[in-house]
Amino acid sequence: MMTPSTATTTPGTLRGHADTALPRVVSAEDWHEARDQLLIAEKAHTRAGDAVAAQRRRLPMTEVDATLGATGPDGPTSLLDMFQGRRQLIVYHHMLKPDDEHPCPGCSAFTDHVPHLAHLNVADVTFAMEAAAPLDQFQAYMDRMGRPDIPVYSSANGRFRDELHPSPHGTGSFGLSVFLRDGTRVYRTYATQGRGVDGVPLIDLTPYGRQESFEDSPEGWPQRKIYSFGKVHDEYTADELAGLAAPSTTGEVYRGD
Numbered sequence: 645m646m647t648p649s650t651a652t653t654t655p656g657t658l659r660g661h662a663d664t665a666l667p668r669v670v671s672a673e674d675w676h677e678a679r680d681q682l683l684i685a686e687k688a689h690t691r692a693g694d695a696v697a698a699q700r701r702r703l704p705m706t707e708v709d710a711t712l713g714a715t716g717p718d719g720p721t722s723l724l725d726m727f728q729g730r731r732q733l734i735v736y737h738h739m740l741k742p743d744d745e746h747p748c749p750g751c752s753a754f755t756d757h758v759p760h761l762a763h764l765n766v767a768d769v770t771f772a773m774e775a776a777a778p779l780d781q782f783q784a785y786m787d788r789m790g791r792p793d794i795p796v797y798s799s800a801n802g803r804f805r806d807e808l809h810p811s812p813h814g815t816g817s818f819g820l821s822v823f824l825r826d827g828t829r830v831y832r833t834y835a836t837q838g839r840g841v842d843g844v845p846l847i848d849l850t851p852y853g854r855q856e857s858f859e860d861s862p863e864g865w866p867q868r869k870i871y872s873f874g875k876v877h878d879e880y881t882a883d884e885l886a887g888l889a890a891p892s893t894t895g896e897v898y899r900g901d
Contacts, residue, residue, distance in 0.1 A: 714797035768887030
């Protein structure tokens, strides 16, 4: 793994704006008053985000070709296989190209912010990445990023990206696609690119969401009491990681029925 560089290429004082770009100084009482006013806006922002997520969970879905393939560690891999037995799949379309000496900084920053996969897996979600780069190059890049745990696939010389990443910016751009599996049939439920990739927790992009009781979800969606599940990532059981049983801090076993 590469270590952060300590070299500087800019002469003189760095971050000079820190000398002038400072918030105004007020009394503690005035600070608390301003903070309380901001909290009103923050709560409204949270509720607005909840409403958007509720609308996202009500999107219809469209069937895609489950046999579309890419190259994985075990050779040719279909979209259906990428689910790894779970029902929901998030695919990040990475911009890494063949012989790419300067990987996309934005895609790299996104990779740095992907959560521990266990917390997605227990929500019946598999996360993976695909790129046009050859698989060995993609794997070496993920080793450099410190994320060899993320499943990666090479979509070079195939229809996978052309058909599953319908971006207005072209198939060479970055983006996210979300899929739902019903047996052996696969459906697209969501896709985004550009700033749509920024800032929204991955779990909120899935058709079943966080699966907590505070969410406004369609009837029949899996839900359980808020804060009644979740563990340290190395405490999940094999069944929980496979998406077969949701974890519970109360001892209750929830299997979605």
